[in-house]
Every structure is written in C-alpha cells, then in structure tokens.
Amino acid sequence: MLTKLTTKPDVVDQLPPAPRRRRWLVQQYQRRERLVFGVLMVCALLGIWQAAAKLGWVNEAFTSSPSAIWTTSLKYFGSGGQGWADLWASGQEFLYGFLISVLLGVPVGLLMGWYPRLDGLLNPIVLFLNNIPRIAIAPLFVIWFGIGMQSKLWVIVLGAIVPIIVNARAGVVTIEPSLIAMARSYGASDSRVLRTVVLPGSVPAICSGLRLGIGHALLAVVLAEFIAATEGLGYVVNSAAATFNTNVLFVAVLVIAALGMAVTGLLTIVERYFQRWRTG
C-alpha cells in the first residue's frame, strides 16, 4: 500500500502562535544561571558561617565570622592599617619572581623541547626540582641570601619555574610533525620553523604552564614570608596565627586568593588574544 504524503495548505498556514516574550528578569536569569548558582552557594556558606559563630555553635575566637572579617579588613586597609603596605610587599615579590620565572622558564622549556641534547642535559635538574618538596630547600636560600628580597625571589622562582619549563617543553614536543615537515618542504631554516611553527604552536601549553606557575608562585610568596620577613601577606598570616588572631588571618588569606584570581584573570585575557584561532 502506498500512502500519498500530502500537506494540506491550511495546516501549513496555521503555524503555532509565537511564544509570548519571556519576562526580562527570567531571560537574565537563564543567561547567567551558572553565575547565580555560584553566588547562591557562596552566600549560603557565608550565612551558615555567620550563624554558627553568632549563635554559639562554634567558638568565634577560633573560627572568626564573615562580619568580623569584614570589619577587620576595613580597619586593615583603612588609614593607619598595614594592608596596602603588606599587599604591595607581597605583590612586588610575586610580580618579580613570576616575571623572572617566565623569562627564564619559557625559553629554557622551548629549547629543551627543540634540542634533544639540551633536554638530556637539563632533564635531571628539572626532574630533581619537580620531585623534591621545594619547601625543604627554601631555608637554604635564607642562609645564602639573607632575609631580603633576593632570597624570596629565589624561593618564588624555584616554585614557579618548574611547571613553566615542563609545559613549554611539552608544547614543543607535541607539535604536529606534519606542520614541521610542511615548513621544511619550503626550505624553512631552523629559526623560521621555531618562529612560525613551534612558538605559536606552543602557546596553549605555555599558557597552562603560566597558569600553574601563578599558583606555585603565590604559594612560594607565602612560604618565603613564613620563613623570614618583616612584612607581607604571608608574614601577616604567620604572625596572626601565632597570636590567635583569626580575623586578621582570614583577611590575609582572602587577599592572597584575590591576588591569585586577579592575575589568573589577566592571563585569561592574554590567552584569549593569542588563541583566537582555536575552535570553540
């Protein structure tokens, strides 16, 4: 049996009525659902914390509370407070240490990926640095360089440079070989292959190295200031803990976290610019 498929013209004309335009608020919500969920979670946690501290479920002297942290931070960053000086000290250490790590780590990693012999030479050092708890040799730098900026920079570089090197190297090694063959087929020199194929191709890997490096560098800033410092956010954490001042401790921790998020956010912008050719 053959059934003839026909569409009656009157059916075609009767399209379902256009859906009523949703209310503006609903649209906004649907567009930002993830953000709304995140904010809800944070608010809920802060609320529970505040309630627990104020209703006496926990001892506020140990746990602090959101409201206490808020007033403490206003005082800390207000006139007469040490906040900006500490942030400046730690920020400076972080910035210089991270910059040195990038300027050294990226070229070293790229060259290790490109020249197998250099890779062979440096691999033991990178392996060693990657596998020891770096906290263990930090005090050594204090012995060598004193408690000034220099020893802190070394601790930070030691922390941040390893993931940067490892990722830059991996970026080169995993470049699609057919792209290099293509460049070679036009007689491209080593330096042209490096400049036009290897370097741009390694950008995504370099960026993930930098991302990891930021975390490691921040950790190292705090660590260096734990060991020997007279100011800075790590120093504040350490001395606040020694005096059971949990309010100040939390403020310093939050500022450190904010610093890390700010730098990571900047990196994301740079990353987006360099990777506009990527899918998705």
Added chain:
Amino acid sequence: MTDLTSSLSEGPNRAGNIGRQTTRVSVRGLSVGYELRGADADFLAVADATFDIRCSEIVCIVGPSGCGKSTVLGAVAGLVPYRAGTIEVDGKPIRGTGSDRAVVFQKASLLPWLTVQENVAYGLRTYGVKKRAAIQRAAEMLELVGLAQFATRYPYQLSGGMQQRTNLARALAADPNILLFDEPFASLDAQQRELLQGELLRIWSNTDKAGLFITHQIDEAVLLGNRVIVSTRGPASRICNAVEIDLPWPRSRETRLNPKFHNYVDQIWQLLEPQEA
C-alpha cells in the same frame, strides 16, 4: 622568485617554451632505507625505483599500504635522504628541498593560527617574498581553487575539502616546476574527492608543471595519470610495472565513462592483486 605572475593562467602555449617531451624529473635506481631502532640491519623501504616525469605530465604511483609510495615522494621532495640512485630535476641533481618542488600533503598541514590567505602565502614568505606580493599571489591562487571569499578565515572554520584546496593553493602559490601530491584526497569523502580531482584536472590543463601523485585508489590514478606506476608491497618494494594511460586530454569527470578507463582500472587491479592475498 621574481616571476610571480607566471604559469597557471597563461594557457597551454607556455608549455611550448620547454616542449612537452622535456623530462622534468628523472629518477634512476632510487633506494631509500631507514635505520630501525634496535635492529642491526637497515629497513629498505624502496629498492631501485626508476621513472621519468615529463612536462605537463602527472605520474601516479599506486600500491598497497606500506609499499613505500610516500617514501619515494619524500625523497623527490628532498625531505627523506636516500641511500642510492639519482634524482634529477630539470637536468640537475637535487640537493635537499628546493623552490622548484612543492608538496601537497596528505594532511592539510595548515598552520591553525594563520588565516587561509596567510597559509597559502607561507611558502612564498619562506622563500623571502615580500608580504604584499605574497598575499597578492595567495589571493590569485585562492581564486583559482574557488576559496576567494574564505581568505580571512581560520583553518578550523573550513571543511575538510576546503582545507585540502588551501593545501593545494599553497603549493601552487610557490609556483614550483614539480608538484608532489602525497595522497591529498585520501581523507575526503567520495563527493569531495571527485570535485577536487576535477579541479586538479582543470588547473592541470594549463600548465607545463610535472606532477607526481601518490594514491592508493586505482581509479584516481587512472583518471589523473599519464602513467601509473604499480608498486609492490614493501619492504624493499620495487616498481613492478608502469602502465601508460592512453586516455584523451583534457580529462574531466566524464573520462570515467570512457570504456578504456575501466580496462585500465582492471589491468592495474590485476597487477596489484597477486600481492593482496
């Protein structure tokens, strides 16, 4: 690279300067071996390959996977060092890669961070051509392969067929005397493949370039080739037969309807068959 305006668009008479019978590529007794890691003996991929390619000709090499087809192409391109024999291009032995040869790769091998246009200009830029002239030439080649309106897109925005057109345009832009095709249409779907074969035939009708085309598809070899070289399975694969394809030029998709076309496909199939077992 001063002669940027040459070739492709000027019609068949240009071939007259050199003469259709002039040998462009001459391969004599070519052997290519690889050192195998952990093995004492070398792996001989290709043994004693001998063939010529004249102006305006396309010579196809067909053979089973692993028969060293691509190795021969790599050697002619100057990308793979060879053990014995000679490879001459326009009467001169080759030394490494050269601007007289360009490869159309199996994978499109486009640099993902360059636009289509910049990718097509890449070879020229590597030869030291100024940016404006190279982009100008790239635009002409994109016109030729029908991608003019995609010049400023990035490769990920193109379909597989369009990527291979870009790959072809890049090789054409470098204006080589010899074009080396390394199974360029193998990864395309059947329809795209036929379209691109047609494009290639159209472009080729106007050129004095010589082409070496590697493929595992017998019908593709018969359609495109003046001669089809049938290669045996490796290691130490040899060129066992060369079949002259006496089908009229210019060819197109309709050439497949020619009864002789099927005879050639059948003939080559039989040359390959004993090894398939």
